[in-house]
Amino acid sequence: MSAPEEYMHEAIRLAAEGVARGDGGPFGALVVKDGEIVGRGWNRVVTDQDPTAHAEMVAIREATRRLGVWHLEGCELYTSCEPCPMCLSAAYWAHIGRIYYAASEADAAAIGFDDGAIREELARPSEARHLPRQQLLRQQALKVFAAWVQSPLKRPY
Amino acid sequence: MSAPEEYMHEAIRLAAEGVARGDGGPFGALVVKDGEIVGRGWNRVVTDQDPTAHAEMVAIREATRRLGVWHLEGCELYTSCEPCPMCLSAAYWAHIGRIYYAASEADAAAIGFDDGAIREELARPSEARHLPRQQLLRQQALKVFAAWVQSPLKRPY
Numbered sequence: 001m002s003a004p005e006e007y008m009h010e011a012i013r014l015a016a017e018g019v020a021r022g023d024g025g026p027f028g029a030l031v032v033k034d035g036e037i038v039g040r041g042w043n044r045v046v047t048d049q050d051p052t053a054h055a056e057m058v059a060i061r062e063a064t065r066r067l068g069v070w071h072l073e074g075c076e077l078y079t080s081c082e083p084c085p086m087c088l089s090a091a092y093w094a095h096i097g098r099i100y101y102a103a104s105e106a107d108a109a110a111i112g113f114d115d116g117a118i119r120e121e122l123a124r125p126s127e128a129r130h131l132p133r134q135q136l137l138r139q140q141a142l143k144v145f146a147a148w149v150q151s152p153l154k155r156p157y
Numbered sequence: 158m159s160a161p162e163e164y165m166h167e168a169i170r171l172a173a174e175g176v177a178r179g180d181g182g183p184f185g186a187l188v189v190k191d192g193e194i195v196g197r198g199w200n201r202v203v204t205d206q207d208p209t210a211h212a213e214m215v216a217i218r219e220a221t222r223r224l225g226v227w228h229l230e231g232c233e234l235y236t237s238c239e240p241c242p243m244c245l246s247a248a249y250w251a252h253i254g255r256i257y258y259a260a261s262e263a264d265a266a267a268i269g270f271d272d273g274a275i276r277e278e279l280a281r282p283s284e285a286r287h288l289p290r291q292q293l294l295r296q297q298a299l300k301v302f303a304a305w306v307q308s309p310l311k312r313p314y
Contacts, residue, residue: 004291004293005293005294008293008294008297009294009297012294012297012298012301015298015301016301016304019301019304019305019308019310021310022308022310022311022312024312024314025305025314026301026302026304026305028301045227045314046227046312046314048222049221049222049225049226049227050218050221050222050227051217051221051227051228051229051247051250051251051252051314052209052214052217052218052247052250052251057209060208060209061207061209064206064207064208065205065206065207068206069206070202070203070206070207070208071208072208080298080301081298082283084246084250085242085243085246085279086242086243086246086247086250088278088279088288089241089242089243089246089275089279090208090209090243091288092274092275092278092288093208093209093241093243093275094208094209095208096288097288097289098288098289098290098291099288099289099290099291100290100291100292100293101290101291101292101293102292102293102294102295102297102298103295103298103299103302104292104295107295107298107299107302108302110302111302111305111306112313117249118246118249118250119279121245121249122242122245122246122276122279122280123279123280126239131245131248131249131253131254131255131256132254132255132256133255133256133257133258134161134255134256134257134258135239135257135258135259135261136161136162136165136257136258136259137162137165137166137169137259138259138260138261138264140165140166140169140259141169141172141237141238141259141260141264142260142264144169144172144173144176144183144185144237145183145260145264145265145267145268147173147176147183148176148182148183148268149268151176151179153176153178153179154179155179155181155203156269157181157182157202157203157208
């Protein structure tokens with residue numbers, strides 16, 4: 001078990017490694033459970049051609065795969081920068097217990113990563129968002145919901 | 158080039174396939190570019206033990222990998238249910254141009270998928286959120302930001 005500062009140093013080291021490789025933005029993250037690092041990641045958006053490959057997502061996915069679970073109760077997320085709304089939402093879906101971060105959202109915006117625009121969009125009522133959206137075939141989708149509710153294979157998460 | 162309803166039928170069919178396999182929640186999604194389906198996904202949270210493996214994320218990742226890009230300008234996302242905040246944020250990061258959805262967030266909540274709680278958390282000022290958070294070592298992270306800004310390998314996205 002190390003101090004939070006030691007884990008954060010490691011998250012920042014991963015960010016630097018990603019920068020040295022040219023894999024994407026300057027961000028690194030760790031998942032820690034009971035004092036052990038169970039997931040590591042750095043931003044790989046460019047190398048993986050994957051807009052979802054933020055450091056926190058990579059670290060969360062590695063942790064759940066390694067632990068064989070789809071929730072990370074009792075785990076801490078260390079990230080070298082305040083999570084964007086995608087990563088923060090993923091932390092909620094993963095049931096992360098605490099987040100440590102180093103740089104702030106404003107620091108990221110200052111170098112061109114404008115998470116704030118997404119945050120503002122999400123805060124708007126859905127009909128006021130800029131991304132055009134249209135609803136279709138709701139009843140057909142509800143039939144699949146009903147099939148899931150009845151399914152013996154259902155595993156709520 | 159098919160009508161939007163035909164693509165949505167396919168997204169709903171993928172949702173049903175995921176339910177039949179027991180892979181996760183009853184959700185399917187497609188990415189369409191110039192009338193061609195370039196990414197498909199259904200929810201695989203349970204099977205992949207991956208809390209980020211929502212249908213839209215799987216479809217976006219397949220589309221960018223297949224097209225060899227990390228943005229999906231001009232693409233449409235078809236999803237059998239209104240995207241959660243994680244998936245909606247990913248759609249913004251991916252530069253998706255339009256979203257079609259079938260079931261609503263309220264429909265998902267009615268069968269136990271409470272995206273609304275995450276949406277409410279994100280809407281709160283960061284200091285008022287329930288997930289505990291703490292800032293550490295900001296200056297060290299900013300050094301890595303500076304290294305990225307100077308890097309010849311930098312590829313803004």
